[in-house]
Amino acid sequence: MRNQTFKIGDQVLLIDSRGKKYLIRLKDKKGSFHFHRGEIRFLDILGKKEGDIVYTSKGEKVLLFLPTLWEYILKMQRGAQIIYPKDIGQILMLADIFPGAKVLEAGTGSGALTLALLRGVGKKGKVVSFEKRKEFLEIAKKNIERFKKIKKEEWGKLVLKNKDLKEGVGERDFDRAFLDLPEPWELLEQIKKALKPGGILICYLPTVLQIFNLTETIEKKYSKDFYIMGIYEVLQRGWQKAGVSLRPKDRMVGHTGFIIALRRLKS
Numbered sequence: 536m537r538n539q540t541f542k543i544g545d546q547v548l549l550i551d552s553r554g555k556k557y558l559i560r561l562k563d564k565k566g567s568f569h570f571h572r573g574e575i576r577f578l579d580i581l582g583k584k585e586g587d588i589v590y591t592s593k594g595e596k597v598l599l600f601l602p603t604l605w606e607y608i609l610k611m612q613r614g615a616q617i618i619y620p621k622d623i624g625q626i627l628m629l630a631d632i633f634p635g636a637k638v639l640e641a642g643t644g645s646g647a648l649t650l651a652l653l654r655g656v657g658k659k660g661k662v663v664s665f666e667k668r669k670e671f672l673e674i675a676k677k678n679i680e681r682f683k684k685i686k687k688e689e690w691g692k693l694v695l696k697n698k699d700l701k702e703g704v705g706e707r708d709f710d711r712a713f714l715d716l717p718e719p720w721e722l723l724e725q726i727k728k729a730l731k732p733g734g735i736l737i738c739y740l741p742t743v744l745q746i747f748n749l750t751e752t753i754e755k756k757y758s759k760d761f762y763i764m765g766i767y768e769v770l771q772r773g774w775q776k777a778g779v780s781l782r783p784k785d786r787m788v789g790h791t792g793f794i795i796a797l798r799r800l801k802s
């Protein structure tokens with residue numbers, strides 16, 4: 536945790552008394568943040584530290600933190616639909632992401648998974664990420680750079696390519712590959728060439744029909760190249776405490792996507 540005081544240019548996560556979160560940027564000394572619980576002057580935040588408290592103009596208590604990657608991903612700008620943090624957590628373990636790994640990704644989208652991968656592979660690792668749509672790549676770039684400024688950690692090397700993965704990867708010996716795009720079965724030939732034997736491929740798909748197409752293609756055409764480790768979905772239900780009432784929250788994210796984990800065989 537950065538034990539410094541908040542300064543101009545910082546992004547700050549505000550948490551109000553109801554647990555609602557807001558991500559703001561301290562643009563200048565004169566600025567302020569207005570919401571239904573009142574106004575917070577940037578001047579009242581500048582000089583404070585993570586974990587400190589400020590009070591709004593209506594006397595409401597607000598907590599100050601730097602955002603975690605989970606919180607940042609949910610608040611950052613979206614071009615394409617992101618992978619939800621609850622799924623990213625599972626994906627990182629299923630893929631057995633490790634420091635120094637060489638990773639291939641498509642598409643970059645808004646950069647949510649890319650950020651988690653860059654952190655997971657550490658400063659000796661590398662992430663090569665393909666995105667065919669330039670406008671999405673620009674958003675991802677901005678999202679990634681902003682978070683790197685918030686958390687000055689040991690990030691992996693990032694190579695962003697504004698290219699369709701169908702045109703070829705151009706590199707081999709990847710330890711891990713991640714496909715979050717509608718038709719991963721069309722890219723298995725590329726992944727087969729790029730991924731090391733024993734390497735892991737993770738595909739993320741929102742519908743059952745897509746999983747069926749992918750697994751059918753593997754069984755019929757690529758059974759000597761890929762082993763299906765498992766198909767998963769992650770259900771996460773938050774709980775809340777209000778006095779003596781301790782119970783699940785009545786709202787939850789019902790469905791995001793399915794995760795398929797595959798292992799490259801030595802074919």
Ligand SMILES: C[S@@+](CC[C@H](N)C(=O)[O-])C[C@H]1O[C@@H](n2cnc3c(N)ncnc32)[C@H](O)[C@@H]1O
Binds near residue numbers: 715
């Ligand atoms: C759902 S988004 C990815 C979101 C990303 N995983 C994230 O967490 O922010 C899918 C992206 O894949 C891109 N895409 C689809 N097919 C592609 C391909 N063959 N090569 C490169 N990018 C592709 C789309 O343009 C889109 O931006």
